Amino acid sequence: MLCSSSRAIENYNPKLASTFFQNSTQKFPRMLPDYDPNDSEAGMRLLEDLTTNAYQIQKQVLKGILTQNSQTEYLRGYLSGHCDDDDDEVVFKDKVPVVNYEDIKLYIERIANGEPSEIISAQPITELLTSSGTSGGQPKMMPSTAEDLDRKTFFYNMLVPVMNKYVDGLDQGKGMYLLFVKPEISTPSGLMARPVLTSYYKSNNFRNRPFNRFNVYTSPDETILCPDSKQSMYCQLLCGLVQRGEVLRVGAVFSSAFLRAIKFLEDHWKEMCTNIRTCHVSDWITDPSCRKAVLIVLNKPNPELADLIEQECCGKSWEGIIRKLWPRTKYIEVIVTGSMAQYIPTLEFYSGGIPLVSTMYASSECYFGINLKPLCDPADVSYTLLPNMAYFEFLHVEKNNGELSQEVHCNGVVSGQNDMEEIETVDLMSVKLGHYYELVVTTFTGLYRYRVGDILMVTGFHNNAPQFRFVHRRNVVLSIDTDKTNEEDLLKAVTQAKHIIEPLGFLLTEYTSYADTSSIPGHYVLFWELKTKGSNDLPPELTPDIMEQCCSTVEESLDSVYRRCRKKDNSIGPIEIRVVTHGTFDALMDLCVSHGSSVNQYKTPRCIKSEEAIKLLDSKVVGRFFSQKTPFWEPYRIETNK
Structure with a gap:
């Protein structure tokens, strides 16, 4: 057609x-x-x-x-x-x-260093939006203008009639959306470089958004704009619990972020109940704007509400906890397409049958399209540009x-x-x-x-x-949150780790990986098949200290976005290396061939998505090792002209 x-x-x-x-x-x-x-x-x-x-x-x-x-x-x-x-x-x-980005990188860096916007745009470039994709280990920077904020606002406004068409009564309550800002820097030119959502949340377009009930959130703007992600998460969830009777929809931008919030709630609900019961904000919430905003929401001691929340959270299982805590919720709005699809089973466990909705398709470069059938099955989500x-x-x-x-x-x-x-x-x-x-x-x-x-x-x-x-x-093989690790990045990181074991007489004969999202936060898993020179046996000299050092080296070798998610955002768990027995990757090839792969054309996949293949690899594991330290990360630097 x-x-x-x-x-x-x-x-x-x-x-x-x-x-x-x-x-x-x-x-x-x-x-x-x-x-x-x-x-x-x-x-x-x-x-x-x-x-x-x-x-x-x-x-x-x-x-x-x-x-x-x-x-x-x-x-x-x-x-x-x-x-x-x-x-x-x-x-x-x-x-x-x-x-590609490498073809235009120099133009954007010239603007970041103070040259005029007219290099690429007749309109003044007012900020640079950092993409989760990377170039040379650093986030890409995309030009943005003041007028582009109006375009984003127009785009968000177009979501409203679509949701109203499929879901009745959204003007009768609030949305508990968990929204966060990320690190930003000032470039040599004075332009700010920051993620696209941080840009939008800090803009007048967001803070002075025209009144409509679809834009009414349980989270005060002060909690969204709090730079401390832990304080922001705590305060937003606390406000959402206090206003549970008004909540008609819940969500976050990414599925991973929403599930991280549920895990955070699992760890802090008792403290939140105490806050609700006494109308007191925990002393470790030190951001003055957050404290003030949350106290306004708390308003007065509410022991009845605290008891109700405690009763729901004390159950043996948190299955269906979203529906239990926010019973009027009509849908959960999170991105469940692309790499976020891996979180659908966990979301369904917590949701209690509440529909999962992906409303939009957008990126740092541009906002693209809208899902005109938002209540469709997550596997059938399509976007109209x-x-x-x-x-x-x-x-x-x-x-x-x-x-x-x-x-x-x-x-x-x-x-x-x-x-x-x-x-x-x-x-x-x-x-x-x-x-x-x-x-x-x-x-x-x-x-x-x-x-x-x-x-x-x-x-x-x-x-x-x-x-x-x-x-x-394109090219991405691993992703947990906003990280995007391609096959080349993974190879470079594994190669750096190989330098640790090779002088000890060990050879890495094969490896593959997968993104394990069975725990919160998810983490990268690498399967390694090792041997010693002249032997196929795994010798006892391969100590946990050595393998843990390999894990840390892989993490240190991955890009800035991954390391930020690990260290700053805590949205990715420590990397894991699972050592498998000799012959495991031969068995993996046999499995792939049995499913139709050609022996002549077979290449070891560097990322595994098949549950059957992961089960096979796990059955051959003889040792599991985790990184014991978080990788180094600092806000990236803009290259300056010499």
């Missing part, structure tokens, strides 16, 4: 299109239609118009971006003398290359001439780095049902034909706008 351009033009609505250029006399047209987030019917009409007119809106978005930024140093180098109003799109695709967010292109992804890769049968991984074959890009309206693509974006903030690194599959269409299922991140 091909969503044709002719169909899009047939259904084109000139009246809607004109709204995107209603400010075209301004220097920087916003292309954001006016919309009252309290008017759900108007919101749904706008979504219908956006998706019906996706083709024309995409053309207008590209025209607007090029008109605005054609004189930047970056675009001028490619388009000077070639841009023509009649064939902007053709010239743009012909002259401007598709790029909003055509006014950016200009979208797609690189077709081939999988071994249409067949799943051999690793899939054993791994459960959809595709690996070597399975991808790039062809020229197609636009948003030309993608085909059931096909896989890598997303490429051109944004209003200075990214041009940028490969986001996300692999998507087309699952259908809403009007003329395609819908996509998020499959996975």
Whole structure:
């Protein structure tokens, strides 16, 4: 099935299109239609118009971006003398290359070091958003502008009518959303570099958000903005418990963060009950803004509520604890796609049958799409890209001439780095049902034909706008929280650890890994098959101290985001190495071959997703070792010009 351009033009609505250029006399047209987030019917009409007119809106978005930024140093180098109003799109695709972060890193670092924004953007760059993806061990930095905050606000507002369509009565209560800020730094230019959600929560757009009941949270802004993650977590959960009778929805951005909050509650509920019973905030909560805000919520001693919470939390099992503590909850809003899908069984255990909802697809580079069927099964979540967010292109992804890769049968991984074959890009309206693509974006903030690194599959269409299922991140093999470890990073880290055992006469003959989320927080597990030179036996000289040193070395060798999650955020547990008996990886190959892999083409998978394969490896384990120290981490530094 091909969503044709002719169909899009047939259904084109000139009246809607004109709204995107209603400010075209301004220097920087916003292309954001006016919309009252309290008017759900108007919101749904706008979504219908956006998706019906996706083709024309995409053309207008590209025209607007090029008109605005054609004189930047970056675009001028490619388009000077070639841009023509009649064939902007053709010239743009012909002259401007598709790029990775390494191709544009220097431009962004120049801005971070004080050079003018006009290098890449006609609008002033007001901050740099740090991506959880890494470059050279450091987070990537994405340019952002003041106007882009309005685009994010528009995007969030579009979620409101969709949820109101499927869930009644959301205006009759509050949301217990656990939201947190992360570390930020000031670059040499004075621009702040920080995660995209930290940027949004600290913005006036968030703090002065227009009143609508969908934006009413149990967490006071002061608790969300608290830089101490432990104090923030405690205060937000305490406020959520006090207001339990008003809570209609709960959630966090990532599934991992929500489950970490449940584990935190498991460890601190008795203390919270004491706070509720006495109307006193624990003395270790030292942030003055948090203390003041929480005391306002506590209001007065409430022993009855404390007793009720204690009764629910004292049970033998915490199965269904969300429904027990917040009985009016209609859904849990967390991301359950991509690497977060591994947390679905644990979420379902705690939820008590409450639906899991993934509402949106976004990144540091751009906000992309909305789930128009939010109550669908987590395995069926698809996102409809909003055509006014950016200009979208797609690189077709081939999988071994249409067949799943051999690793899939054993791994459960959809595709690996070597399975991808790039062809020229197609636009948003030309993608085909059931096909896989890598997303490429051109944004209003200075990214041009940028490969986001996300692999998507087309699952259908809403009007003329395609819908996509998020499959996975390109090259990423391990992820627990916001960390993204690819095969190359893992190899480098394991190689560093090998240097410890090789002088002692030990050889690492094979290894693989998986993300163990059976505990909270989850952690990386490495399976190592070892031998001594001239022998297949595992000698007694391989002491726990040596293996624990190997664990720590692997962690120290992983990137800044992983180390931050381990040390600062406590969202990843200590890495574990499980030593297996000789012949284990031969047995793993036999298992993969029995599931359809070719002996001739078999390669040891560096990440295991198959439960059967993990069970096999675990049955061969002869020793388990954990890192005994947290890795070194400090906020990353911006390279300065010499």
